[in-house]
Amino acid sequence: MVFTVRSFAVVGVDGVEVKVEVDAGRGLPGTVIVGLPDSAVKESKERVKAAIVNSGYPFPTKKIVVNLAPADVKKEGTLYDLPIALGILGSANLVFPEKLNDYIIAGELGLKGEVGRIKGILSAAILAKEKGFKGIIVPEGNVEEATLIDGIEVIPVKNLVEVVSFLNGDLEIEPAGKKEIDTKYEFEVDMSDIVGQYQAKRALEIAAAGHHNLFMIGPPGSGKTMLARRLPTIMPPMSEEEIVETTKIYSVAGLFSEIPVVKRPFRAPHSGASEVALIGGGASLKPGEVSLSHNGVLFLDEMAEFKRSALEALRQPLEDGFVTISRASxxxxxxxxFSLVAASNPCPCGFRGFEDENHYCKCSPSQVKKYLGKISGPIMDRIDIHITVPAVKPEELKNKKTGETSEKIRERVISAHEIQKRRFEDLKINFNSQMGRREILQFCKLEGEAEELLNSAVKTLGLSARAYGRVLKLSRTIADLSGSDLITRVHIAEALSYRPVDLVN
Structure with missing residues (x-):
């Protein structure tokens, strides 16, 4: 007799239904697992046997074949321990099958039968709802993320005995209630901490309002990192949909300490990060930093120190908002x-173009060219806002007057977001930075003087078609922050002031 338990696999960040089929028949005693299992799944037979015996159940002295269907989807991790154990017990008539088709079941088993936390349970909960299952049986450690999904039962379990008793009707387990997301949180940093740097703070406000990418260049110690770390503090709170989207990625990545994700992510990978670390992939095709930054901020400090191949791999996600990874598997x-914020020194020593009586540049033109040459034109062209961040003058540091708080700036950003929400309510985009040519023509209406200024800039600066569109999208955001329906000359002028400068010559 074949005994079937429903479980799941994760493909990308989405759940796929998996049938765990167990057949106990004639032959030499032993357990064989088929269906494209990885090493962790193959090793489960030892954990499962110990868990069953130590939970007080007899282990069948038969040849046991476990099939994980569909066989063309790779099965990874320890999540199949629990369904395999239930399948084996079911084949021995120790688990009744009546309830099994109602639930997706997953969990890692310890040698004593305890059920441990696993990755990707939020994807399983979403799958259970989409497929019409009654609910999902999960380890207690995964309850918080599973209950983010409404409309299904979430049954928390501690050990194998509890699961068997529940399925056989000998134990009632109260389903966990839907998790009410607490979106109230405090930041440890604030915009008011930053002295001076008014242009940079204005640029951050525009970046947050229109979901634009930002590049900062300046000498060491000028505050580039401080500015970048405060961008999430002026961004609007995440919606429930964004919280679920982001938490699902962190669940698949196994970053349990940050689940559920209610603050906008801020990821700052080291400059030595590889292409796989940034984009994702590897043997098990896991999300990288660009995906962990979804709905938040990816900060590349010392951008010129990153490998060129890693930076070039950012082209697709910057343009499309997703990344596709193809491997043999x-x-x-x-x-x-995500919103990209990048920062760089102007040269290896850090003071080219920012010399004063105490600092001067010691780098040759060839050194500067080699240093900044890793940042290609196509990458820079995908960044809307480019600013210089000079060192703060000593007299400004002595000034005890504080600037605007993050809360006050965030109010203006939220107002601009509301304008964009109404503007794009019938479209598949949410922010000005996501507009295509059709939307630019429809929503970027210029007054006469503004159009003259832009046409003059196209001729003088030699703007490409992409650059022309980015100026219009940026000016649309600046106009939204000022509450203007029409893009004026002032808005165009400010947008043009954020165009990139030649970093080498």
């Missing part, structure tokens, strides 16, 4: 809709 797509 398969192709997956991860969401990657």
């Amino acid at each position: 398969g192709t997956v797509t991860f969401p990657a809709n």
